[in-house]
Amino acid sequence: MNKEDIIQCGDQLFDAMRERTTLRPFTERFADITIKDAYNISLRMIDRRVETGEKIIGKKIGVTSRAVQRMLDVHQPDFGYLTDQMAFNQGEEMPISERLIQPKAEGEIAFILKKDLMGPGVTNADVLAATDCVIPCFEVVDSRIENWQIRIQDTVADNASCGLFILGDKAVNPRKVDLATCGMVVEKNGSVISTGAGAAALGSPVNCVAWLANTLGEFGIPLKAGEVILSGSLVPLEPVKAGDHMSVNIGGIGSASVRFV
């Protein structure tokens, strides 16, 4: 794709997000779109958000489960940027009907870094040594693409389908919990709807953070101390609407809950 197309697509995504409208998949409109083009589109979209005053506070890793990788026919995750305008705290209502288009919630483990991580060559031990704490988290993903009809390039371009997220208020030292076997229970409107465990995301959430550090390292970009890293869903995505409430409980870490309005 040429530079004008990339800028135009990034702008279209930015407008779609603000106006809560959807776009036809880019993969239908540009047969030759590469994953690199898609990341460039996402950078344009995020630049537009930063221009309006949003502040980048971290990153998210997506496409970490085998089920989603199979659906998109890829063998690697993707990533997007988190801004302060996406973040909510335990106890706050999440205004999905104002902010999102076709939201789906997923339970995750958030990592808060205390040291920079710069790939390549970042190992799981490096990730654990650089992690200040892990926190239970709901990410509410959203797609600016019609009916979630996404291929990998579409979701990458759309900032890894990032929507909003909410962090619980229990922060745990990663040395105190086995992140691969820790269990996750997700409840919606009072019923258990899914369970999972850390290994659902690339074998371990730690693997996901290492993958991100190494992938960004190729472009000379570090994961920075203080950043929030959402490590990928451990359960299937759940569509949500205003009026729903959900909680996630992670063994050895704690819980987070959210009310959607």
Next chain:
Amino acid sequence: MGNLNKEQIEKLAAHLESAELEAHDVTKITDDYPEMTYEDAFDIQWEIRRRKEERGNRIVGMKMGLTSWAKMSQMGVEQPCYGFLADYFSVPEGGEIKRDELIHPKIEAELAFVTKAPLKGPGVHIGDVLRATDFVLPAVEVIDSRYRDFKFDLKSVIADNSSSSRFITGGRMADVADLDLKSLGVVMEVNGEVVEVGAGAAVLGHPAASVAMLANMLGERGEELPAGSFIMIGAITAAVQMNKGDSFCVRYQDLGTISGKFV
């Protein structure tokens, strides 16, 4: 109330037990006995149990089956069921399961409770179960329905000892007070690859709820779980089909691992 007579119960028990012992499948028994009741189904299971005990087998524990909402809807049944565990079902940790002795085995990641006080329904709740629990430890169940293609209804599966065939227990035991059983995670690996994950709440919302339900179901027949009972709670993960040569390792949060191999 039962609709089958003693002779029919004995005949069906022999029919299902032979299928188990000779490792061949049969069609579901409600096809030929549509009038069969739940009481008849349990009578058949208890008759199979009696036959084994008469032959010198010991009953070493109980199991719950179909305890997850996903599993109940997958199998088209409305409520969980129980079965018994005979001595020869037990496979040592790290041991070999002989594929040819079974029909179409699948494995499930579970937990087991060992009790230190009797539990007798009706009215047993999670609190009673936790108080009566000596310890919990990991368990893997090998289920093997005697019904063709695992196709059955609830009455047929109850009569077939709830698909019980083999089990392995091992890993690390723990006091229930030291665990959050609801969020306790399990990761099932087959041939080195993660195939299933889950957490305790997949079983009726809380693992101890399964033991409470067992005590209450047994109470309906005037039976109880004596102190020292070994009880498997039902699958935390979906059941995964195993073939000859497959090996598995199930990792439990804070409770170690269980592994085994199909030969």
